[in-house]
Amino acid sequence: MHKLIALSFLTILYTNTSFAALPESSLRPGGIAIIPLTDQVKHVSYEDHRVLITEENNKKYAVVGIPLSTPIGTINIKVDQEIIPLDIQSYPYAEQHIKLKDQHFVEPSSDQLARYKTEAQEQNLIYTSFSQSKWKTLPQFITPTQGKFTNSFGRKRFFNNEERAPHSGLDIPAPIGQKVIVPADGTVVGIGHYFFNGNTILIDHGQGLISMFCHLSQIEVHKGQVVKQGEEIGKVGKTGRVTGPHLHWGMSLNDARVDPQLFLAPKK
Ligand SMILES: [Zn+2]
Missing domain, CATH: 2.60.40.1590 (Peptidoglycan hydrolase domains)
Incomplete structure (x- = not known):
């Protein structure tokens, strides 16, 4: 008893x-x-x-x-x-073979490579930053946009049979114009119009935890803006290197890109 x-x-x-x-x-x-x-x-x-x-x-x-x-x-x-x-431990990440018609994305020109290098440096500076957190207990994250998603994080990718870096975020398929919301309180630390990632927002949640939202059709926040969980920050799109409209949601912790699903409440 x-x-x-x-x-x-x-x-x-x-x-x-x-x-x-x-x-x-x-x-x-x-x-x-x-x-x-x-x-x-x-x-x-x-x-x-x-x-x-x-x-x-x-x-x-x-x-x-x-x-x-x-x-x-x-x-x-x-x-x-x-x-x-x-x-x-090892993990059985899937493999994906993508055929891209636009050869520019497969073999970028030297100008495009230079542009990508500058953009990557800009993003890395954010990933390696460490700000004081406003929370004592890490908040529970919510999904940034509605949509049925599969386990796309970590997928090994081949573009026209050339192996590329594994997929470092979670893709949520959704129509262009669907709203994207803040998954947990934070500060907008980066806005980009990137070659690969398209229109992008980076949010700092404190202590090296950064979230990233890519391929947006619209950005509705500015750098330095404090954002609250659930607030709209932009709209789903297909800017950058994409085959169709979706939200790419990335999470970075101590400069490691990790599976965003680990931050969501367990499915009941
Ligand atoms: Zn993606």
């Missing part, structure tokens, strides 16, 4: 608190590691990038982004002066 009471109490505790706001842990390239910390811990880093620290029910956790390029095996997280080894 006591056991039963204890169990149901735990269930209530689990569903009624904000515990679900911790992203889902998934030890794979493109995944996330959750490390419980003692109160005294001040600084966590991975490959010289400072790592996000959040509090849930008065307990501290480090939330570490694992880059898509991470080889299978052990990675080391530095927790103050201590090294925590983590075992990274």
Whole structure:
């Protein structure tokens, strides 16, 4: 009887608190590691990038982004002066072969490459930034636009049979003009009209957690604007290198592009 009471109490505790706001842990390239910390811990880093620290029910956790390029095996997280080894497992990401008619996108000209390099530097500067968070507990994210999506994150891509970087975001197919909303509070830190990504918005959620929205037909915010969860920021489009209208939603944590689905509440 006591056991039963204890169990149901735990269930209530689990569903009624904000515990679900911790992203889902998934030890794979493109995944996330959750490390419980003692109160005294001040600084966590991975490959010289400072790592996000959040509090849930008065307990501290480090939330570490694992880059898509991470080889299978052990990675080391530095927790103050201590090294925590983590075992990274393989994951069956899909393969996608795309035929592109516009050869410019397959073999960009030197001008286009120079443009892309400048744009990539601009985005990397944002990904490697680390701002103070306004939250103590990492907020729960919501989907930025409506639409049925499959597991497109991490897909190995071949354009006209040439292997390219794996897909670093989640594609949500949606009609041009459908509204895109803010998945969690933050500050607009970047607006771009990029060669590959098209019209793009980058939002800083604090502590190196950055979200990215690409291929937009319209941008309705400006750099420096503070945005709230649920607020409209733009419209779905097909700008940049795309085969059809959709929203590309990227999430970056300690400069690692991670699976955005890990930030969403588990499906019931
Ligand atoms: Zn995409």
